[in-house]
Each structure stands twice: as C-alpha cells, then as structure tokens.
Amino acid sequence: MKHQNIELTVGIFFLAGLLSLTWIAMRMGNMGGISQPEYELQARFVSVSGLKEGAFVEAAGVRVGHVADISFDSETYEALITLSIAESVQVQEDSTASIRTSGIIGDKFVKLTPGGAEELLSAGMEITETESSISIEELISKYIFESKD
Amino acid sequence: MSRLLSSISRLGRSVQHFTEDLGILGVFLFNAIRHGLNPPYTLKPVIRQIYFIGARSGLMITVAGLFVGMVVALQFYDTLVRFGSVSMLGSAVGLSLIRELGPVLTALLVTGRAGSAICAELGIMRTDHQIDALDCMAIDPYRYLIIPRLLAGVISVPLLTAIFVLMGIAGGYFIGVLLFGVSHGAYMQGMADTVLPRDMLMCLVKAVVFGLLIVWISAARGFLLHRDRKGAFGPEGVSRVTTEAVVLTSVSVLFADYLISALLL
Amino acid sequence: MVIRVEQLDAHYGDRQILNDINLHVSRGEIHVIMGSSGSGKSTLLRHILGLQIPSSGSIHLLDQAIHQIDRKQLYSLRKKIGVAFQGGALLGSLTVEENIELPLREHTKLDANTIRIMARMKLEMMNLAGTEHMMPAELSGGMLKRAGLARAVVMDPQILLFDEPSAGLDPVNSAELDELIIKLRDAMNMTILVITHELQSAFAIADRITIIDEGKLLITGSKEEIHRSQDEDVLNLLQRRVGRDDLESQSYLDRLTHT
Numbered sequence: 001m002k003h004q005n006i007e008l009t010v011g012i013f014f015l016a017g018l019l020s021l022t023w024i025a026m027r028m029g030n031m032g033g034i035s036q037p038e039y040e041l042q043a044r045f046v047s048v049s050g051l052k053e054g055a056f057v058e059a060a061g062v063r064v065g066h067v068a069d070i071s072f073d074s075e076t077y078e079a080l081i082t083l084s085i086a087e088s089v090q091v092q093e094d095s096t097a098s099i100r101t102s103g104i105i106g107d108k109f110v111k112l113t114p115g116g117a118e119e120l121l122s123a124g125m126e127i128t129e130t131e132s133s134i135s136i137e138e139l140i141s142k143y144i145f146e147s148k149d
Numbered sequence: 150m151s152r153l154l155s156s157i158s159r160l161g162r163s164v165q166h167f168t169e170d171l172g173i174l175g176v177f178l179f180n181a182i183r184h185g186l187n188p189p190y191t192l193k194p195v196i197r198q199i200y201f202i203g204a205r206s207g208l209m210i211t212v213a214g215l216f217v218g219m220v221v222a223l224q225f226y227d228t229l230v231r232f233g234s235v236s237m238l239g240s241a242v243g244l245s246l247i248r249e250l251g252p253v254l255t256a257l258l259v260t261g262r263a264g265s266a267i268c269a270e271l272g273i274m275r276t277d278h279q280i281d282a283l284d285c286m287a288i289d290p291y292r293y294l295i296i297p298r299l300l301a302g303v304i305s306v307p308l309l310t311a312i313f314v315l316m317g318i319a320g321g322y323f324i325g326v327l328l329f330g331v332s333h334g335a336y337m338q339g340m341a342d343t344v345l346p347r348d349m350l351m352c353l354v355k356a357v358v359f360g361l362l363i364v365w366i367s368a369a370r371g372f373l374l375h376r377d378r379k380g381a382f383g384p385e386g387v388s389r390v391t392t393e394a395v396v397l398t399s400v401s402v403l404f405a406d407y408l409i410s411a412l413l414l
Numbered sequence: 415m416v417i418r419v420e421q422l423d424a425h426y427g428d429r430q431i432l433n434d435i436n437l438h439v440s441r442g443e444i445h446v447i448m449g450s451s452g453s454g455k456s457t458l459l460r461h462i463l464g465l466q467i468p469s470s471g472s473i474h475l476l477d478q479a480i481h482q483i484d485r486k487q488l489y490s491l492r493k494k495i496g497v498a499f500q501g502g503a504l505l506g507s508l509t510v511e512e513n514i515e516l517p518l519r520e521h522t523k524l525d526a527n528t529i530r531i532m533a534r535m536k537l538e539m540m541n542l543a544g545t546e547h548m549m550p551a552e553l554s555g556g557m558l559k560r561a562g563l564a565r566a567v568v569m570d571p572q573i574l575l576f577d578e579p580s581a582g583l584d585p586v587n588s589a590e591l592d593e594l595i596i597k598l599r600d601a602m603n604m605t606i607l608v609i610t611h612e613l614q615s616a617f618a619i620a621d622r623i624t625i626i627d628e629g630k631l632l633i634t635g636s637k638e639e640i641h642r643s644q645d646e647d648v649l650n651l652l653q654r655r656v657g658r659d660d661l662e663s664q665s666y667l668d669r670l671t672h673t
Contacts, residue, residue, distance in 0.1 A: 006200045013204035017308025020315035024247070025349060027341055054345055189520075273506070282503035285463055286517045286565075287492040 037087045038065060039123040043097045043110075047132040048079040050108040051099055057083050059112040064089040067110060083110060083127075091127065093119040098131035108133060166378065173376065177369040184289045185296035194297035195304075202263040202298070202364070203305025207312065213258055214313035217250055218242065218320025226329055235325075236335040242321035243340035247352045249406070251314040256359035256402045259306055260395055264367035267298055268394040271371030272387035280372070295372065298364050306360030307353060314352070351413045355406060362401050370394035415474070416441050416573055416605040417462065422471035424457055424629075431457045433629045435471070439622075444599050444606045446616040449626035450651070455609050458626065459577055462607070463497060464488055475573065493521055496571035496604075500578045502562030504550040511537070511546040514565045521569065536564040540594060556587035560594065567598060574598065576608045580615040592618045613652065627651055641668075 048070060057065035065085035073080045085091065094115030101108055112127075121127065225241040271294065274280050283290045318340070325331040370390050375382065377390060419437035423430065431454045439445040449455040460466045462473055464480045473480050478491055504513045514533040518524060524532075537543055540560040550558060559579060566574060579595065580588035592615055598604050610616050616623055617637055624634040625648060633640060633648050640648070 006197060009204045010196050010200050013199070013207050013305075013308065016207065017203075017311050020311035021308070024311060024314055024318075027337070056342070270506075277501060277506075278499045278503040279505055281460075281463070281465055282497065282499055282562075282565075283505075284465065285492055285495070285497040286520070287489040288516070288520050289489075 038084045039087055040068060041083045041085060041091060041121055041123070041125060041127055043081055043083060043127040043130050044073065044076070044078045045081065045097075045099065045130050045132045046078060048081060048099060048108075049133045050101070051081070051110070051133065052108070055107060056109045057085060057112060058109055059089065059114065064112065081110075091121045093117040093121055094129060095121070095127055096129040096131065097127045099133040101134075173373060174366065174369050177373065178365055181291045181295040181299060184291035185299075187289065187292060194293070195300050198297045198301030199305050201266070202259065202301045203309060206259055206262055206305070206309055209258060209262060210255060210309045210313050211316050213254065214251075214316030215320040217254060217313075218246065218317030218322075219324045221245055221250065221317065222321035222324035226325060226331070235329070235331050237339055238321070238325045238331050239336035239339035239341075240343035242325070242336075243318060243344045244348065246314050246317040246321075247344055247348050248410070251310050251317060252352055252355035252359060253402065253406050255310045255313045255356070256306060256363060257399055259309060259360075260363050260367070260398045260402065263302075264363045264398050265391050265395050267364060268367040268371035268391045269387055271368055272374045272390055275372065275374040276383055276387060290372075295368055298368055299361065302360040302364030303357055304360070306363065307356035310352065310356040347413070351409065354413065355409050358405055358409060359402050362405060363398050366398045366401060367394045370397070415439065416443075416476060417445075417607060418472075418474040418477075419458075419462065420472050420474075422458070422461060422473065423469045424454070424461060424466065425469045426457075431629050432461070432468075435626070435629075435631050437624060437631075437634070439605060439607055441605050442599065442603055443621045444595065444608065444619050446608045446610060446620040446623045447626060448610060448613070448616050448623055450611055452628075453626045454629040455611075455626050456577065459575065459607075459609050462575065464492075493517075493569060494571050495573045495575065496566030496569065498559070498563045498566040498574070498576045498579070500559075500581060501555070502550065502553075502558030504558065504561055504565070506550055509547050509549055510542070510553065510561050513550065513561065514568050517565065517569050533564075533568060536568050537561075539597075540564045541590070556583050556591070559583070559591060563591070563594065567602070567604070570602060572605060574604045574606045576606065578610055579608060580610060580612045588612070588615055589618070591615075595619050625651060 051067060051070065053067055053070055055067045056063050057067065065083055067081055068084040069082040071080050072078075083097070091112060092115040094117040096113040096115065098111045098113065099108055100111045115129070222238060222242050225238055225245075226235060229235050229237055229241065271280075274294070280290045280294070283293055322336060326333050326336050370393060371387070374386055374390055377386060379386075379389070415438050417437065417439035419435055422432055422435040422437075424432035435458060437445075437447075437458075447455050447458065457466070461468050462475070462480075464473075467481055472482075475491060476494060478487070480488060480491065483491070504510065505516070508516070511530070511533055514536055515529050518529045518532060522529070534543075534546070537546065540563055542557060542560055542564060545553060545557065545561070550561070553561060563576070563579075566576075576595065579591045583591070595606060595608065596619055599606055608616075608619065620637060622634065622636055623640050625632040625640070627647065632651065633643055633645060635643075643649070
C-alpha cells in the first residue's frame with residue numbers, strides 16, 4: 001500500500017515534469033512539431049550592423065523564416081547572410097531584402113519586399129536587391145551636420 | 150607585528166581548510182561513483198529518493214513558480230509600460246524564467262527542503278552507526294545510500310525546474326494578459342520568438358548541474374559527519390553540519406550559475 | 415583461533431588509544447572485553463570490524479588478515495560476521511522486518527517469501543514477534559538492541575560481535591539479552607565477542623574475559639582466573655565497578671562466578 005503510493009506519486013511527478021518540459025520545448029524552442037521544410041537564399045549587404053543569427057525574416061509583416069548564418073566576404077568587404085525561408089514562400093528574382101528594426105530600440109530583422117518579376121529564386125540563389133541597416137547614430141549625426149550648415 | 154602574523158596564519162589555515170574540504174568533496178564523489186558502479190543495480194531506492202527529493206517538492210515548486218512568475222510580470226510590466234513596450238512582457242518573463250529564475254530558485258528551494266533533509270538524515274545515520282552497520286553487513290554505504298540520492302537529484306531537479314518555469318509563465322500570463330490586458334498573442338508569441346533553443350539548453354544544463362551539486366554537497370556533509378573538523382558528533386553536530394551544508398550548497402549553486410551563464414552565453 | 419589480535423597499537427592524532435593489545439578467541443567461545451568508558455574497548459571493536467586501520471599490529475578473523483585483504487575479500491569475509499551495535503543501528507527509513515531482511519535481500523538470491531520466513535524466525539527468537547511492521551523509532555531501547563541482534567544473526571554468521579548489550583537497559587532486559595547471547599552460542603555454535611562495561615553481565619555470559627584499561631590489556635582469562643587475580647590494577651578496577659565493600663566480602667564476585 002505504502003509502496004504503491006510512492007510509485008503513484010512519483011509517476012504523477014514524472015508526468016507533470018515531462019509534460020512541462022515538452023510544452024516549453026514546443027512552445028519556446030520551436031522544437032519539433034511545427035517545423036516545416038525550409039530552403040536557403042543568400043543576400044549581400046554593405047552593413048548588417050546589429051543583425052543576429054536567428055533573427056526573423058518577414059514578408060508583409062508575417063514571419064516566413066530566419067537568418068541562418070552571417071559571414072564576412074573579405075573580397076568585396078560585404079556581409080554575406082544566409083536566409084532560411086519556408087518552402088511555401090516564393091521569392092521573386094527582383095525581391096528586395098532590407099534590414100529593419102522593430103520599433104526604435106527593438107531587434108533587427110530582415111524584411112522581404114516582393115518584386116514584379118516572374119522568375120522565382122530557388123535554393124542557394126542570391127537576392128541581389130538589398131538595403132542595409134539604417135543606423136540611428138548616422139541619421140542623427142547627419143541631421144546635426146546638416147543643420148550646422 | 151604579531152597581530153599581522155597571526156592574521157596571516159589564520160588566513161593560511163582557512164585556505165588550507167578550504168582546499169581540504171574541496172579534496173574531501175572530490176574524494177567523496179569519486180568513491181560514490183566508483184562503488185556505485187558495482188552491481189546489483191536496483192531501481193527501487195532511486196524511485197524512493199525521487200519521491201523524497203522530487204515528488205514531495207512538487208507542490209512547493211508549483212506555488213513558488215506561480216508567484217515568482219506573477220511578481221516578475223508585475224515588475225517588468227511596470228518598467229516596460231514607461232517605454233511603451235509592454236508587448237515585450239512575454240519575452241522578458243520567458244527569458245528571465247528560463248535562463249535564471251527557474252533553475253536557480255528551484256535549486257535553492259530544493260536545497261532548503263531536500264538538501265537539508267538529506268544532510269540531516271545521513272548525519273543521523275552516521276551518529277547512530279547505521280552507516281557502519283551497513284558497511285559491516287557488507288553492503289556498500291556509497292552504493293546503498295549515496296548513488297540513489299545522486300541519481301534522484303539529477304533526475305528530479307530538471308523536472309522540477311520545468312514545472313517551475315511552466316508555472317512561472319502561467320503566473321506571468323495571469324498578471325500580464327488577464328490583469329493588465331497585454332494581448333494573448335503578444336505575450337505568447339513574444340516569448341516564443343525570443344527564447345532560443347540555446348536558452349533552453351542552458352536551463353537544462355543548469356538544472357542538471359544544480360541537482361548534482363545539491364545532493365553531492367548535502368550528502369557529503371552528512372555522510373562524513375565523523376570527519377568534521379570541529380569534531381562534533383551527535384545531535385549538535387548534525388544540526389550544525391546541516392546548516393553549513395545548506396549555506397555551502399546555496400553558494401555553490403549561485404557560483405555554478407554564474408559559471409554556466411558565462412560559459413554558455 | 416577465530417579472532418586473533420596481535421600487538422595492536424592505535425593512535426588518534428598524537429594520543430595513543432590502544433597499546434600492544436593481544437587477543438585470542440577460539441571457536442565457540444563467548445569472550446567478553448570489559449573496560450570502563452574511555453578505556454579503548456570501542457576503538458578495539460572498530461579495529462576488529464575493519465572500520466579503522468591500526469597504527470601497527472595485525473588482526474585476523476577466520477585466518478584472514480583484515481587489514482591486508484582488499485575490499486572485495488573484506489566484504490565476503492564480513493558476510494560471515496554479524497555485528498550488533500549498541501543502539502541497534504537499524505535503518506530508520508525501513509520497518510523492523512525490512513531491516514532484518516536487508517542482509518538476505520542484498521546477499522542471497524532467495525525469494526521474498528523465504529526471506530520473510532527467515533526474518534520472522536529470527537524476530538521470534540529475539541521475542542520480537544509483533545513488531546514486524548513497526549518503525550525503529552517506535553521501539554524501546556531493549557527492543558532495538560534485540561532487533562539489531564536479530565539482523566546481525568540473520569545470515570547465520572560464524573562470528574558475532576556485540577557492542578554493549580546491557581548499556582542503558584534495566585536488569586530484566588539486560589538479563590534477557592544475556593540469555594539470548596548464550597542461546598545463540600549453544601544453538602548455533604557461534605563465536606561471540608562482547609564489549610561491555612557491566613561486570614555482572616560479563617560474568618553472566620563469559621567463558622573468558624579480557625579487561626582493558628586506558629588502552630592497555632590488564633588481564634585475560636576465565637572467570638575464576640579474574641576472580642582470583644591479586645593484580646593491583648585489576649582489583650582497583652573491579653572495586654570501581656562494584657564498590658569496595660562488596661568486593662572485600664567477596665560474596666559478590668563469588669555469586670557472579672558460580673552462577
């Protein structure tokens with residue numbers, strides 16, 4: 001009787017702990033379950049200042065992927081980033097990738113603006129139209145210098 | 150001059166004692182693992198210890214997690230509302246719970262509840278010669294007493310941490326969404342977006358390490374009561390060693406927390 | 415010789431606890447080691463149990479030098495030795511019956527039913543029937559000692575070591591334990607080593623007695639030899655135990671010796 005009680009309680013405890021763990025893993029870590037196939041595209045930027053790996057890729061404000069890799073191209077002195085995008089999302093050849101900030105002090109993300117071309121980009125290809133990060137510091141200093149003139 | 154000398158020698162002695170204590174702890178764990186690898190392996194004692202360390206702490210962890218989540222949400226809301234960024238409430242609550250508060254507070258609560266009990270129980274077993282009796286019955290005390298507790302600690306604390314975090318998120322939801330009217334989507338999606346698999350890994354690593362630390366230190370202090378430097382045996386010895394074990398475990402948990410955060414961030 | 419202690423020295427830090435102790439116990443003998451508290455008799459027991467390592471000298475149990483064999487050999491030797499500790503030393507988290515069953519469960523492959531029957535037999539023998547499902551904390555001091563004794567003999571050991579059977583017990587309980595010890599030797603032919611500070615209990619059970627004082631062996635011999643001893647130190651020690659008047663009239667020791 002006593003032993004059964006202990007085993008039952010431990011069983012309930014295990015169940016509660018494992019359920020919590022699974023819920024957190026599914027909900028937070030985006031692990032398992034909801035993961036859908038993705039493909040990768042490249043893009044070059046003059047500056048990706050502030051962008052981090054794992055940042056979102058949005059199109060029309062909807063999340064469609066994330067930044068998989070950020071590296072530096074020492075030949076062109078440009079930033080080369082790899083975007084991982086959901087397979088169901090098609091990106092036109094002349095789409096624009098721009099780096100934006102959510103709010104004034106929020107995280108940087110990559111915004112995809114659709115183009116008009118009929119050709120679609122397939123895995124491994126490069127988005128040629130890009131806009132780099134807008135630096136608030138640069139904007140402010142520009143404003144100050146211009147007002148001095 | 151003599152006062153200077155005496156304080157230097159005192160410092161030297163405490164450094165020596167500290168190093169000795171570390172050595173004793175190390176040898177204890179080494180012995181436990183070496184002897185614990187001998188058969189027979191039985192599950193029953195482990196389940197029994199999971200019951201004491203884990204299951205019996207469940208209610209405490211649930212309630213504590215709920216309140217911690219509520220207070221964290223309250224504090225963050227009050228701060229974020231000044232910047233007009235209440236939509237980040239979910240991220241703030243989720244990140245702080247998963248990275249820090251969940252594992253650390255769970256570990257400290259388990260230290261207070263189970264760590265002290267482990268230390269006192271083993272200390273009493275030492276004073277009452279129960280440990281000698283086991284040894285004389287050719288039952289390895291490390292295998293019989295220590296290994297099940299270590300395993301139970303390493304298994305229970307991560308599960309308790311998960312429960313704590315989940316309850317914390319629920320508590321934060323209650324305050325943020327139900328009380329202050331932050332939108333359900335902003336809270337949940339904001340949290341899901343900012344918490345990375347890396348954060349969860351850190352949470353898990355911490356919980357496992359803390360589970361080991363709690364049982365390791367508490368058990369060693371009680372089990373090795375007879376080796377205590379101050380030489381106290383009997384009830385006074387047990388109570389003093391238990392207090393020391395709780396303090397030492399808590400400090401070690403916080404120290405390990407810093408180390409793991411620094412290494413994994 | 416079942417127990418052989420030779421030239422045993424033990425130190426605690428700089429303090430010498432045991433000084434050149436020699437002890438020989440032959441098969442089937444009840445040997446009592448007597449001494450007041452602080453005489454080093456408990457330290458001697460811990461050395462014989464292999465719980466402490468001597469500074470010098472040797473201890474042989476069943477012809478094995480316990481401080482020279484490795485842990486595995488020591489453990490297989492210990493399965494043939496039963497130890498009853500002063501307060502019983504039952505595990506507080508197990509019931510009385512589970513405590514008695516523990517050595518059988520750990521060391522034999524017997525099924526649960528057989529183990530239970532064997533444990534109950536020993537409990538019966540110690541007049542503890544009815545306490546099976548009680549926790550150790552619910553037992554009286556005398557019952558704890560007897561339960562500890564039941565656990566010590568549940569594997570039918572060749573040697574039984576008993577620490578202070580009569581300490582803290584009233585005369586009735588103490589006499590009951592003395593009877594049990596003699597019964598164990600007679601029925602199971604165990605070699606029994608008892609540590610005690612009680613003169614009465616020592617004389618009641620012993621075949622041979624060894625008296626230790628301040629870490630030194632004062633005398634070893636049969637009850638009569640102890641009784642007849644004119645050694646100054648032995649007389650002093652006995653006087654301290656039973657009171658000068660009693661000893662001078664000799665009737666007390668006579669009574670003890672000839673019962």
